[in-house]
Amino acid sequence: MERIEGYSSQPNSSFTPGSPIYGYGVAKVLDSGHPDLKAGDLVWGTTYWEEYSRIPAPEGLIKIHHTDVPLSYYTGILGMPGLTAYVGFYEICSPKKGEHVFISAAAGAVGQLVGQFAKLMGCYVVGSAGSKEKVDLLKNKLGFDEAFNYKEEADLNASFKRYFPEGIDIYFENVGGKMLDAVLLNMRAHGRIAACGMISQYNLDHAEGVTNLMHLVYKRIRLHGFSVSDHYHLHPKFMQFMLPYIRQGKIVYVEDIVEGLESGPRALVGLFKGLNFGKQVVDISA
Amino acid sequence: MERIEGYSSQPNSSFTPGSPIYGYGVAKVLDSGHPDLKAGDLVWGTTYWEEYSRIPAPEGLIKIHHTDVPLSYYTGILGMPGLTAYVGFYEICSPKKGEHVFISAAAGAVGQLVGQFAKLMGCYVVGSAGSKEKVDLLKNKLGFDEAFNYKEEADLNASFKRYFPEGIDIYFENVGGKMLDAVLLNMRAHGRIAACGMISQYNLDHAEGVTNLMHLVYKRIRLHGFSVSDHYHLHPKFMQFMLPYIRQGKIVYVEDIVEGLESGPRALVGLFKGLNFGKQVVDISA
Numbered sequence: 119m120e121r122i123e124g125y126s127s128q129p130n131s132s133f134t135p136g137s138p139i140y141g142y143g144v145a146k147v148l149d150s151g152h153p154d155l156k157a158g159d160l161v162w163g164t165t166y167w168e169e170y171s172r173i174p175a176p177e178g179l180i181k182i183h184h185t186d187v188p189l190s191y192y193t194g195i196l197g198m199p200g201l202t203a204y205v206g207f208y209e210i211c212s213p214k215k216g217e218h219v220f221i222s223a224a225a226g227a228v229g230q231l232v233g234q235f236a237k238l239m240g241c242y243v244v245g246s247a248g249s250k251e252k253v254d255l256l257k258n259k260l261g262f263d264e265a266f267n268y269k270e271e272a273d274l275n276a277s278f279k280r281y282f283p284e285g286i287d288i289y290f291e292n293v294g295g296k297m298l299d300a301v302l303l304n305m306r307a308h309g310r311i312a313a314c315g316m317i318s319q320y321n322l323d324h325a326e327g328v329t330n331l332m333h334l335v336y337k338r339i340r341l342h343g344f345s346v347s348d349h350y351h352l353h354p355k356f357m358q359f360m361l362p363y364i365r366q367g368k369i370v371y372v373e374d375i376v377e378g379l380e381s382g383p384r385a386l387v388g389l390f391k392g393l394n395f396g397k398q399v400v401d402i403s404a
Numbered sequence: 405m406e407r408i409e410g411y412s413s414q415p416n417s418s419f420t421p422g423s424p425i426y427g428y429g430v431a432k433v434l435d436s437g438h439p440d441l442k443a444g445d446l447v448w449g450t451t452y453w454e455e456y457s458r459i460p461a462p463e464g465l466i467k468i469h470h471t472d473v474p475l476s477y478y479t480g481i482l483g484m485p486g487l488t489a490y491v492g493f494y495e496i497c498s499p500k501k502g503e504h505v506f507i508s509a510a511a512g513a514v515g516q517l518v519g520q521f522a523k524l525m526g527c528y529v530v531g532s533a534g535s536k537e538k539v540d541l542l543k544n545k546l547g548f549d550e551a552f553n554y555k556e557e558a559d560l561n562a563s564f565k566r567y568f569p570e571g572i573d574i575y576f577e578n579v580g581g582k583m584l585d586a587v588l589l590n591m592r593a594h595g596r597i598a599a600c601g602m603i604s605q606y607n608l609d610h611a612e613g614v615t616n617l618m619h620l621v622y623k624r625i626r627l628h629g630f631s632v633s634d635h636y637h638l639h640p641k642f643m644q645f646m647l648p649y650i651r652q653g654k655i656v657y658v659e660d661i662v663e664g665l666e667s668g669p670r671a672l673v674g675l676f677k678g679l680n681f682g683k684q685v686v687d688i689s690a
Contacts, residue, residue: 294617308634313621320618327613331580332606334629335599341627343620348594 139167141400144182144192152176160185162192167382169402180353187364194227194397195371196360202314202346203231204356210312210344211288215240218282220301222268223292225252225372227397228314230260232290234369237261241288244281246297248392255395260370274300288312294319295326302330305337313343321390372396425453427686430468430478438462446471448478453668455688466639473650480513480683481657482646488600488632489517490642496598496630497574501526504568506587508554509578511538511658513683514600516546518576520655523547527574530567532583534678541681546656560586571595580605581612588616591623599629607676658682 143165147155155161160182165171173179182192194200206228207213219236221229224245233256236243244264245256256265264281271277278286278300285306291298294316301311319325334341363369374394376385379402388394429451433441441447446468451457459465468478480486492514493499505522507515510531519542522529530550531542542551550567557563564572564586571592577584580602587597605611620627649655660680662671665688674680 298617313617315621316618325615325618327615328617329611329613331584331599331614332602332611334627335601335631337629338631338634339629341620341629343623343625343627345621345624348624 140164141167142193142198144189144197145171145179150176155179155181160189160192162197167379167400167402169379184357184361187361190373190375190399190401191364191371193399194373195231195364195369196357198346199227199397200231200360201349201353201356203228203235204359205346205349205352206290206312206314206344207232207235209349209352210342211290211310213239213241213288217241217287218284218306219243219288219290220278220282220286221245221290221292222297223247223315223317224256224262224265225260225396226292226394229290229292230256230372230396231369233260233262236288237263238363238368246293251395252392255372259372268297275303278304285309290314291316293317295328299326299328299330302328302333302339305333305339307337309337309339311339311341313341317390373399375399375401377401426450427453428479428484430475430483431457431465436462441465441467446475446478448483453665453686453688455665470643470647473647476659476661476685476687477650477657479685480659481517481650481655482643484632485513485683486517486646487635487639487642489514489521490645491632491635491638492576492598492600492630493518493521495635495638496628497576497596499525499527499574503527503573504570504592505529505574505576506564506568506572507531507576507578508583509533509601509603510542510548510551511546511682512578512680515576515578516542516658516682517655519546519548522574523549524649524654532579537681538678541658545658554583561589564590574598576600577602579603581614585612585614585616588614588619588625591619591625593623595623595625597625597627599627603676659685661685661687663687 144160144162145165147157147159147161150156155176161179162182163179213236219241221232223229224233225247229245233243233245243262245262246266246268247253247256248267248269250267253265253267256262266277274296282304286301286304287306287309289301289311291311291313292315295318333339374396379400382400385398385400389398430446430448431451433443433445433447436442441462447465448468449465473482499522505527507518509515510519511533515531519529519531529548531548532552532554533539533542534553534555536553539551539553542548552563560582568590572587572590573592573595575587575597577597577599578601581604583604619625660682665686668686671684671686675684
C-alpha cells in the first residue's frame with residue numbers, strides 16, 4: 119500500500135467516462151509496506167487521476183532508475199507508449215531496411231517514435247496527422263520523408279498513390295476506418311500491418327465498414343493487432359536500446375504538457391479532436 | 405512445349421470470364437521438348453480448360469509419381485487445395501492441441517481438409533456450409549464436432565455464442581463479409597485468422613463493410629492473408645505427410661466430378677451458388 123504523487127498521463131484507449139479513472143503515470147512513493155518499494159522511490163505504471171493515491175497492488179509499477187532524462191518521459195517515450203512503438207515496429211512489423219512505411223496519427227506519442235525507428239533502419243517513412251503544425255513537426259523535426267494532413271485530402275487512395283507510387287510495405291495503424299480501407303488498396307505483396315489502435319472508430323455508434331479486406335488475401339498481408347500489455351518483459355531490453363538514443367539526441371520526443379489535474383478532462387477530450395501536439399501529459403504535481 | 409490431355413479443375417479464385425482460361429488440372433504428356441518431361445508422364449499444375457493443350461513453360465508443372473490414389477486427387481487433396489489447407493493450417497494458423505477452430509465453406513476442397521487436420525491435432529472443430537447435405541457430410545463423414553447451415557442462421561453472432569461459448573482460437577476464413585464480422589466478435593485473445601479466400605465478396609459490386617476490426621486490437625489477433633503460390637517448396641514435405649493418411653483412410657476426401665468440358669461453365673457458376681458437393685472437378689478425358 120503506497121501513497122504516491124506525481125505525473126499522470128492520459129489513460130489508455132479503453133478509458134470510458136464513469137469507469138475507474140486509471141492512467142499511466144509517474145509518481146513518487148511517500149510511504150510503502152511493500153518490500154521492493156521505499157519512500158522516495160520514483161515509479162511509473164498504472165496510477166490514478168489524483169494527486170495522492172493508495173495503490174493496493176504496486177507489483178505492476180516499474181521503478182525509475184534513470185533520472186537524467188525528464189521524468190515525464192516515463193509516461194511516454196520510456197514508458198508504455200515507447201514500449202508500444204518498440205514492440206509494434208520491431209516485433210510486429212518485421213521491418214527490413216529500405217521498406218516503405220506509413221504511420222497514421224504519426225504525431226502522437228507512439229507514431230512519432232515508430233517513424234524515427236523506421237528512419238534509423240533506413241526506411242522511407244510517411245506519416246499522416248490532423249493539422250499543418252503536426253505535418254511540419256513530422257517533416258522538419260522528426261525526420262519523416264513526407265507527411266500529410268488527412269483532413270485536407272479529398273481522396274486518400276490518391277494520396278497514397280502520390281506518396282507511395284510503389285506501394286506500402288508496413289502500415290502502423292492507429293486510426294482504422296477509411297484510412298485502413300485506403301491503405302489496403304495500396305499495400306504491396308507480403309506487407310504487414312501492426313494494428314495498435316483505431317482511434318477514429320472509438321466514439322462512433324457504428325464503426326465504419328472496411329471493404330477492401332480481400333486485399334489481405336490478394337497480397338498475402340499480415341494484419342496483427344497487438345497490445346503492449348503482452349510485452350512488458352521486453353522493457354529492460356527496450357531501455358538499453360532507447361536511453362542512448364535519447365541521451366545522444368538521435369531520437370526526438372515531443373510532449374504536450376498541461377498543468378494541474380483540473381486540465382485533465384479537457385486534455386483527454388482534446389485527444390479525440392486531435393488538439394494535442396505530441397504526447398499529451400497532465401502534470402499534477404507542479 | 406507439351407501437348408497434354410486430362411482433368412481440369414476449377415480455375416483459381418482470380419478467374420474472371422474473358423481472361424485466359426487457366427485451371428488447375430491433371431494431364432498426360434503426349435509429346436515434350438523439355439528434358440524433364442517425356443510422353444506418358446502424368447503431371448498436375450496450371451493447365452487450360454481444353455482437351456489438348458500446348459504448355460509453353462512446363463517448368464511449373466509437377467510430375468505425378470504416385471498413381472495408387474485417384475488421379476483427380478492431384479487437382480485437390482494432393483494438389484493446390486491440399487497444399488493450401490496444409491500451409492494455411494499448419495504454417496499460418498499456428499495451431500495448438502485442444503484449440504477451438506472454426507472453418508467457413510467447410511465442405512469445400514480446402515475446408516474439409518483443414519477440419520480433418522484440426523481433428524487430427526485434437527482440436528474442437530466447427531464448420532459452416534450452405535446446405536443440409538453439406539452439414540451432414542461435415543458431421544457424419546468428415547468428423548467435425550459440429551456444423552451449421554449459415555443460410556438458416558438468422559444471427560451469426562448468436563450461432564457462434566452457441567457453438568463457441570468460450571470463443572474461437574482459430575478461424576480459417578474462406579468467406580469474408582458478414583461471417584468475418586461475426587467471427588471477430590467471438591474470437592479469443594491471441595486468436596489467429598488465416599484468410600484463404602472471401603468467396604462471398606468476389607461477385608459483389610461493393611464489398612460488405614467489416615465493422616468489428618477493433619477486436620483485432622482488443623484481442624491481439626493475427627489476421628493473415630496467404631496464397632499457396634508462396635509455398636510450393638513445401639509440396640514434397642506435404643506429400644510425405646498426406647499420402648499415408650489417404651492410404652490408411654484416416655483422411656477422407658469428397659469430390660464432385662462432372663463429365664465433359666461442356667459441363668465446366670455450369671460447374672464454375674455453381675461454385676458461387678454453393679451447388680458443388682466437395683471439391684468441384686471437371687473430367688474432360690472421360
